[in-house]
Amino acid sequence: MKGVEDPAVVRVLLADDHPVVREGLCAMLESDPGIEVVGQAGSGEEAVTLTERLTPDLVLLDLRMGAMDGVAATGHILRRSPRTKVVIVTTYEDDGDILRAVEAGAAGYLLKGSSRAELIDAVHGAARGATVLTPSLAPKLFRARAVEAPLLSGRECEVLRLVSQGLTNAEIGRQLFIGEATVKTHLLRAFKKLEVSDRTAAVITALERGLLA
Structure with a gap:
């Protein structure tokens, strides 16, 4: 049976301020027998609270959600629940946003246009400890790191x-x-x-x- 009794199942919390997006992600993820969506949050603050209560294996977190954005929520989640992985799922491809998310400790950064297969693979990969990134974003992360790299005088x-x-x-x-x-x-x-x-x-x-x- 799918659930916390089965250690092979990845327990996921979804966090996005658009209910329709959450439902769509939930439907895609739960089509895989190895994934269980244990909760949904509509804000960064709610994501932090639910993570403490539900201790999911992974949080799929929207980047921009009002008062507490995905990067700030990532930091709070990882400090309070260090075993939980966080993957940012967003429509934004800005180099700086990607770098901020990764530096905050996110295990990955995916675009909302990712296919069902890409999303499911990313969830399982991140749960195993891998860093997951939509392929088209890799060059952006490289450029952002190059820009941010400190130069000595x-x-x-x-x-x-x-x-x-x-x-x-x-x-x-x-x-x-x-x-x-x-x-x-x-x-x-x-x-x-x-x-x-x-x-x-x-x-x-x-x-x-x-x-x-």
């Missing part, structure tokens, strides 16, 4: 190159004719841009990104 790169050579802040300052405090400031800015907390990690990350070539 020329001086920050110089400082990190010297760090990679084993020089201390004082030695770097003397070589670049700047104060030791200024060296530290450049390092802290580089740490923030690269999202790291120490010198070694900063050098490794910068090298991986080709910033010190």
Whole structure:
């Protein structure tokens, strides 16, 4: 029997502010015996509340739903129910929206024009831990990441190159004719841009990104 008794069944919560859209998604999903729609929400706030109560395996979440959008709801859901996966389903293809959703922790981003087969495959894939993305959106995500990628200033790169050579802040300052405090400031800015907390990690990350070539 389909339900919580069957661990093979993916329990899904639908969240969209248009009832007709929710019903359409529900009908497509429940045509698959491996999926059960356990609830429907009409807002981001309701999606967060129902997720806490129903603990679904996956939430299919509309991107734009008024006061709390899909990205904000994703953050709340994952903080309160970290085992639940979130997949954004929307009509919007904006590069920034896609990146915001993925960075918030969404397991995928699908367009509402996706076929029934694509939707069902995405639900099962996300439930297994895969990242799912409508194929046409992959280049947009790549472009958005490229735009958002932090760039180090020329001086920050110089400082990190010297760090990679084993020089201390004082030695770097003397070589670049700047104060030791200024060296530290450049390092802290580089740490923030690269999202790291120490010198070694900063050098490794910068090298991986080709910033010190």
